[in-house]
Amino acid sequence: MEITIQKKILEANESKAERNRRYFKDKNVFVLNVMSSPGSGKTETLCKTLKMIMPKIRTGVIVGDICTRNDADRLEASGAKVVQINTDQFGGDCHLTANMIEKASKEFDLDTLDLLIVENIGNLVCPAEFDIGENARVVVLSVTEGEDKPLKYPLMFQVSDAAILNKIDLLPYLDFNAKEAVDNMKKVHPGMPVFALSAKTEDGFTPWIEWILYCVNR
Amino acid sequence: MEITIQKKILEANESKAERNRRYFKDKNVFVLNVMSSPGSGKTETLCKTLKMIMPKIRTGVIVGDICTRNDADRLEASGAKVVQINTDQFGGDCHLTANMIEKASKEFDLDTLDLLIVENIGNLVCPAEFDIGENARVVVLSVTEGEDKPLKYPLMFQVSDAAILNKIDLLPYLDFNAKEAVDNMKKVHPGMPVFALSAKTEDGFTPWIEWILYCVNR
Numbered sequence: 001m002e003i004t005i006q007k008k009i010l011e012a013n014e015s016k017a018e019r020n021r022r023y024f025k026d027k028n029v030f031v032l033n034v035m036s037s038p039g040s041g042k043t044e045t046l047c048k049t050l051k052m053i054m055p056k057i058r059t060g061v062i063v064g065d066i067c068t069r070n071d072a073d074r075l076e077a078s079g080a081k082v083v084q085i086n087t088d089q090f091g092g093d094c095h096l097t098a099n100m101i102e103k104a105s106k107e108f109d110l111d112t113l114d115l116l117i118v119e120n121i122g123n124l125v126c127p128a129e130f131d132i133g134e135n136a137r138v139v140v141l142s143v144t145e146g147e148d149k150p151l152k153y154p155l156m157f158q159v160s161d162a163a164i165l166n167k168i169d170l171l172p173y174l175d176f177n178a179k180e181a182v183d184n185m186k187k188v189h190p191g192m193p194v195f196a197l198s199a200k201t202e203d204g205f206t207p208w209i210e211w212i213l214y215c216v217n218r
Numbered sequence: 219m220e221i222t223i224q225k226k227i228l229e230a231n232e233s234k235a236e237r238n239r240r241y242f243k244d245k246n247v248f249v250l251n252v253m254s255s256p257g258s259g260k261t262e263t264l265c266k267t268l269k270m271i272m273p274k275i276r277t278g279v280i281v282g283d284i285c286t287r288n289d290a291d292r293l294e295a296s297g298a299k300v301v302q303i304n305t306d307q308f309g310g311d312c313h314l315t316a317n318m319i320e321k322a323s324k325e326f327d328l329d330t331l332d333l334l335i336v337e338n339i340g341n342l343v344c345p346a347e348f349d350i351g352e353n354a355r356v357v358v359l360s361v362t363e364g365e366d367k368p369l370k371y372p373l374m375f376q377v378s379d380a381a382i383l384n385k386i387d388l389l390p391y392l393d394f395n396a397k398e399a400v401d402n403m404k405k406v407h408p409g410m411p412v413f414a415l416s417a418k419t420e421d422g423f424t425p426w427i428e429w430i431l432y433c434v435n436r
Binding site: 005006009037038039065066067068070091092094121122123124125126129142144145146148149151152153154155167170173174175200 | 255257284286310339366369370393
């Protein structure tokens with residue numbers, strides 16, 4: 001019974017997501033859904049990303065957390081408009097839904113934006129199941145999380161259009177085989193681009209920034 | 219409506235969890251539910267923990283993952299009996315339920331055990347909402363995940379009886395304020411014991427092992 005109910009919830013979300021996608025297309029805004037475990041460095045990666053793309057692409061950000069405005073405050077330092085969703089008002093939901101994105105997107109003047117980045121709740125499972133009407137999905141995995149995560153959480157890597165392997169500055173101090181991690185990602189999602197970078201040192205950002213520019217301008 | 223359905227699912231789980239708890243009490247087995255984000259080092263911490271407690275406490279392990287038997291294989295090296303639950307058979311559930319634990323626990327001869335450790339699915343949100351009939355809960359946070367996680371995911375820290383701050387061997391290479399992280403844990407759960415340790419180097423394990431022994435023998 002639980003599975004049937006979950007299916008219905010997912011179907012209702014799906015139709016709202018399609019409505020969002022049509023709306024964003026009308027407004028000519030590209031929507032990027034960024035997902036990962038808690039603590040993989042999504043926010044820091046996006047802070048640095050905004051700094052690099054803001055001169056070229058007019059960008060807004062929606063950030064989801066169960067509690068706190070910490071991430072919104074950090075992201076706003078870039079100068080981008082940021083809307084924080086706190087899901088503790090929605091029963092502490094562990095993922096963003098199309099419904100939440102519809103509401104939050106009304107707080108932007110989308111005619112003045114090229115790109116809307118959505119930083120999802122830190123969770124490597126549930127956000128992968130909820131389409132929010134995005135145009136592309138990115139999963140962030142950090143090198144401290146272990147090489148086997150793509151095999152253990154395959155759906156997240158299958159639904160993503162690109163992956164970031166973050167915190168490569170820590171590689172010298174870890175028993176982490178980056179090649180094995182990337183091989184595991186390609187095993188569950190052949191051909192997916194993987195950008196190895198360090199949000200801390202800003203190493204490796206060029207191909208990632210080029211990929212975003214390509215997505216937004218094509 | 220979604221929230222009402224979730225409430226009913228949680229209530230049904232709650233009554234099964236109570237039944238599990240009575241059953242474990244009859245069998246005189248202490249059940250420890252270990253939770254965290256993916257990649258915080260739960261499995262490595264438990265591998266080292268088993269090595270240290272197996273001579274003193276007869277221990278079994280149930281390990282939950284969406285896919286793979288990787289963790290079970292690692293944990294079995296300790297000599298403990300390990301039962302792997304894969305939730306992809308249950309629609310890819312992002313948490314263990316009382317129902318799954320009831321089934322898995324039947325695979326042990328509980329009369330020969332003092333302690334049953336449950337390694338939950340890697341997820342800092344949903345497992346906190348699902349009682350499985352355990353006697354105590356432990357949350358593992360690693361120092362690479364950021365000091366603010368207890369404030370952003372408060373429920374997990376509120377429902378836990380103890381916390382492990384793992385990967386302290388990496389502190390010299392991070393901008394991580396361990397005192398702030400512990401303060402944030404105590405803010406959301408005053409008085410909760412926090413064990414700072416490194417599963418890699420085995421530093422800091424003594425108070426954690428003593429706490430387990432105290433729980434099992436009291």
